[in-house]
Amino acid sequence: MNNSVYILEDRSILYVNGSDAKDFLQNLISNDINKVTDNSSCFASLFTPQGKFLYEFMVVKHKLGYFIDCEKSQSEEIFKQLNLYKIRSKVEILNLSNEFVVASFGYEKYLSIEGTKDVLGFTLKYREDPIFLDPRNKHLGARLIINLEKLYLSLKKLELKNDKIENYHIHSHKLGIVPKDLNKLKNKLFGIECNFEELNGIDFKKGCYVGQENTARIKLKNKLSKRLLPIEIIDGELIENESILNNNVEIGKVLINETYPFALIKYLDSNFEKDKIFQGKNGSFKVFVPKWLKI
Incomplete structure (x- = not known):
């Protein structure tokens, strides 16, 4: 089993919460927010009104709101776009990129963790932090969204060893899934x-x-x-x-x-x-x- 983990430093975490958060996202994103629960995460996108591509991201339930796991180069624009649509919605949008980090590890390693299921997007809590099987393709493995202060202790407990982010990008490209840019x-x-x-x-x-x-x-x-x-x-x-x-x-x-x-x-x-x-x-x-x- 491959115990490599990739710290995806090119990803950012936004957080959308508030009483209107669910309806707010449902009216904007290309996927169904009702799929996102404590046990399920999804992949989604924001399009222009004409249907052209703007941004893509993972949506993960967290407490009373939703983590948006996105490419760092797009995070500020996504943050601004969401605020633009906010108008009178009871929604708070935060950029938590300085506090949270995304780590990725292999499919087989994910299946070895107690409580996991071989279902795209399946999500469970590991020491209160979400681990989910990549909703796009299981061969991209799983992701852990975690507070930076807790990262290395959790990786140690999971017996994961840090690997170069470039190896994750190469793997994603070989699968035919855009890793960056x-x-x-x-x-x-x-x-x-x-x-x-x-x-x-x-x-x-x-x-x-x-x-x-x-x-x-x-x-x-x-x-x-x-x-x-x-x-x-x-x-x-x-x-x-x-x-x-x-x-x-x-x-x-x-x-x-x-x-x-x-x-x-x-x-x-x-x-x-x-x-x-x-x-x-x-x-x-x-x-x-x-x-x-x-x-």
Whole structure:
């Protein structure tokens, strides 16, 4: 069993509480807040009114409110966006990033902890702190949200050993799930094109939320023709926003070009070939389709 733990220093924790917190989040996020209980957490997103991607995060029940586990580079913007929507709602939004930290460890290690269940998003308390199986994909393992002062004692009790965060990012990218640089996706694609349905981040049965109309229309009318797919660089480097061509036809665009690259691909186009080595302006690369994405 792998006892590695990754301290996700690139994550932040916001806290939403108050008597209107549940309804407030339900009207905004792409998933159903009713799924979030003491025993269940969810993955969700905030879209523009047109359904374009803005932010993604985990939602975890904590006391009378909800932890929002988000990428640190997006945390201030999410904090401002939530406050913008607050208006007269009885809601308090706090940034607890200086107090709480997120740690991630493997799926097998998670299952070895007493009381866990092999259910995506399943949540239990470990010494009062939530541990939950990643709601997107079990191969991303579990997360622990914990007060910084208690972190190392809990890791010791769980017999977890600190590993490099880069190894977590590499693993996530190989799975085909964006580990970082989410701001490079902002406003550039629809939320449903981020594969959020397959990653359990969109609930099509819940009522209205920001961007719901377009998101539902794309699904119901079978208009989904592009997907966010991971890139494996063979040599050289990628340029952000460069076009991906095959047979002189544009079949995609590089959105994240750095260490863990992704592109928006016209996956239904006959010019898209899954195992082809594509030539970019400054390098060559493959676009691969993750196993969990049945396309």
